[in-house]
Amino acid sequence: MIDKKQRCCDKPYKSEKFLKICLLTLLYDKADHGYSLIEELEEYGFEKEELSVSTLYRNLRKMEKEGLVKSSWKKGEGGPQKRVYTITEKSKNDLSEYINFIRYRKSVMKRLIDTYEEKIFKREAN
Amino acid sequence: MIDKKQRCCDKPYKSEKFLKICLLTLLYDKADHGYSLIEELEEYGFEKEELSVSTLYRNLRKMEKEGLVKSSWKKGEGGPQKRVYTITEKSKNDLSEYINFIRYRKSVMKRLIDTYEEKIFKREAN
């Protein structure tokens, strides 16, 4: 049984939690900065309309406060400075549990889809 | 391509949207009242710690305002009155699109899990 109270964000249904796990996965094998992460997040459904830049930057700062990531400034190559984030050893170890939580959430979605399809099937049988 | 701006709740990442789709699916083939829905929601990960009663009741009232469901009072059988909710024809028709949205969200979660597993594999290969 998966412990749904696993840390990262207390409330598993908050969009915030999914965003954090996406960010930790992206940062798992490389350091990166906010503006670049915005583009990479699109692959996980965070298009411009779904995620505002302010929310992303705020969540990154919060994740650092919580000890999930660390940051340092990097001189801009033809542009302003970048705050580059690195995953901490702790999150790197905890990430497998966070991913288990995503597996659980995915299975719940499957259950909902299956229930819907059964109901449609029964309706059409009449 | 699935229209992610499909109605029910504007912000697809809000937990609220998933709750609403669960409720519409539960109400698809039967009328039901709030207190009973609380138990049925547990199957979709909404345990007591994940969903407060106030949030559920408030969301149901809001869904009625939005025309997703209708309600009527039913005399209590050994207890107080129950507000019984019924799905509207409109939501019944729209539900297949809402479920498509859940399919999309599920596929995004699969993508995240796959990415994580690839990264773990590469790490272990070194």
Add this chain to the structure above:
DNA sequence: TTATACTATATGCATCATGAATATAGTTGA
């Protein structure tokens, strides 16, 4: 009969997260 527990719904309040807008600032090209 009084108190407690359970069912059932609703609301006030403080808190928290969000988006939009704005501020700041460095660089590049017209």
Add this chain to the structure above:
DNA sequence: TCAACTATATTCATGATGCATATAGTATAA
């Protein structure tokens, strides 16, 4: 010099949440 792009952060209003509380009917045990 002005606009456009990169990059981060903050203010402000709004909106959703949980907790606590209110209300109310029924059942049951002390």
